[in-house]
Amino acid sequence: MAARRILVTGAGGFIGHHLVSYLVDKGHWVRGADVKRPDYSDTLAHDFMVADLRDPANCLAAAEGVDDIYHLAADMGGIGYITGNHAVIARNNTLMNVGMLDAAKQAGVQRFLYSSSACVYPHHLQTSPEVVPLREDDAWPAQPEEGYGLEKLFAEKLCEYYDEDHGIQTRVVRFHNVYGPLGTYDGGREKAPAAMCRKLAKLADGDALEIWGDGQQTRSFMYVDDCVEGIHRIMESGYNKPLNLGTDELVTIDELVDIVAAAAGKTVRKQHDLSKPQGVRGRNSDNSRLREVLGWEPTRSVRDGIVPTYAWIASQVSGRNVAVDRELSVTA
Ligand code: NAD
Numbered sequence: 001m002a003a004r005r006i007l008v009t010g011a012g013g014f015i016g017h018h019l020v021s022y023l024v025d026k027g028h029w030v031r032g033a034d035v036k037r038p039d040y041s042d043t044l045a046h047d048f049m050v051a052d053l054r055d056p057a058n059c060l061a062a063a064e065g066v067d068d069i070y071h072l073a074a075d076m077g078g079i080g081y082i083t084g085n086h087a088v089i090a091r092n093n094t095l096m097n098v099g100m101l102d103a104a105k106q107a108g109v110q111r112f113l114y115s116s117s118a119c120v121y122p123h124h125l126q127t128s129p130e131v132v133p134l135r136e137d138d139a140w141p142a143q144p145e146e147g148y149g150l151e152k153l154f155a156e157k158l159c160e161y162y163d164e165d166h167g168i169q170t171r172v173v174r175f176h177n178v179y180g181p182l183g184t185y186d187g188g189r190e191k192a193p194a195a196m197c198r199k200l201a202k203l204a205d206g207d208a209l210e211i212w213g214d215g216q217q218t219r220s221f222m223y224v225d226d227c228v229e230g231i232h233r234i235m236e237s238g239y240n241k242p243l244n245l246g247t248d249e250l251v252t253i254d255e256l257v258d259i260v261a262a263a264a265g266k267t268v269r270k271q272h273d274l275s276k277p278q279g280v281r282g283r284n285s286d287n288s289r290l291r292e293v294l295g296w297e298p299t300r301s302v303r304d305g306i307v308p309t310y311a312w313i314a315s316q317v318s319g320r321n322v323a324v325d326r327e328l329s330v331t332a
């Protein structure tokens with residue numbers, strides 16, 4: 001595959017940072033853009049622009065001279081953050097998405113990948129823990145997550161319009177809950193896997209662990225290595241309609257806690273708090289179309305992926321510095 005000139009927005013964040021490493025390893029020239037540099041390890045990007053992408057002039061400067069854009073920048077977080085900040089999230093992300101797509105058009109960019117979310121799927125299809133896995137076509141008629149999900153769904157359509165009207169080759173990827181080393185694990189934006197790792201790392205054997213909800217709600221979780229490989233495969237696929245990117249391994253939140261506790265080598269007493277945000281009751285990815293298009297799907301089980309994730313978060317919590325190598329595995 002010929003080397004390409006690539007912009008990764010959100011390159012100071014969790015998935016964007018891993019994606020930059022992956023693309024540089026593949027021999028591409030990569031520019032990162034974000035309001036901040038990565039929090040936990042240096043970027044491998046050839047060029048890194050610190051800029052606010054809500055400003056269209058910054059979007060254009062970032063898009064100049066590249067062949068492809070992987071647009072991952074977003075104001076985002078776990079269910080606690082996205083349910084408590086509808087207005088600010090919808091505003092910030094809409095500004096960034098419109099700005100980056102239009103900059104791609106003005107700069108003559110060939111391909112544009114948009115990082116959407118499973119939060120676009122309708123609430124009424126996610127009311128039971130034994131949820132029927134979500135297919136791409138289920139997104140319409142729409143009843144997405146307020147704020148964050150609605151804004152993602154609109155941006156998906158915007159990609160379709162820019163593809164049709166302006167000839168930009170777009171890709172739309174709906175991520176299902178992604179976790180791994182170098183992800184946010186505190187501060188209020190963390191998602192369940194990282195939150196559980198942080199809490200477990202701080203507890204003594206036999207202590208009580210706070211869990212939001214009754215623990216019977218379900219999700220599927222995707223390890224970040226699978227995520228970046230999938231993103232790249234989807235960009236290369238030529239497929240321009242929305243695609244799920246997740247695993248179809250459904251686990252309850254209580255099972256997730258058991259898996260993290262096993263990785264930590266600790267036992268805990270589960271303390272459920274029904275007053276905390278819980279989001280949908282059940283969510284899983286139907287990977288039929290992903291398999292059809294790519295002949296590939298994420299394979300890392302949550303039991304396998306939690307091991308390096310817990311090792312990294314525990315090291316952060318304890319102040320030890322654990323190296324994360326270029327293959328994205330953790331060496332203690
Ligand atoms: P992240 O928060 O770690 O990364 C997002 C990055 O965007 C951050 O570094 C942030 O600084 C940057 N950003 C925010 N506002 C900005 C602005 N105004 N200008 C420039 N940069 C700005 O999140 P992530 O987990 O890496 O998610 C990446 C993408 O994937 C996002 O679009 C997110 O919505 C999507 N997504 C992630 C998940 C998941 O489970 N992690 C699930 C579904 C969708």
Ligand code: GDD
Nearest residue numbers: 077078079117118176177190191192195211212277278279
């Ligand atoms: N964050 C968090 N922290 N969640 C917890 C905790 C905790 O300490 N304890 C239990 N949970 C439960 C939540 O109540 C929720 O039911 C479930 O774990 C999953 O929570 P999150 O991981 O925060 O979010 P989500 O799966 O509902 O939504 C996330 O994934 C989407 C994509 O699949 C969010 O990150 C969205 O932004 C993302 O688009």
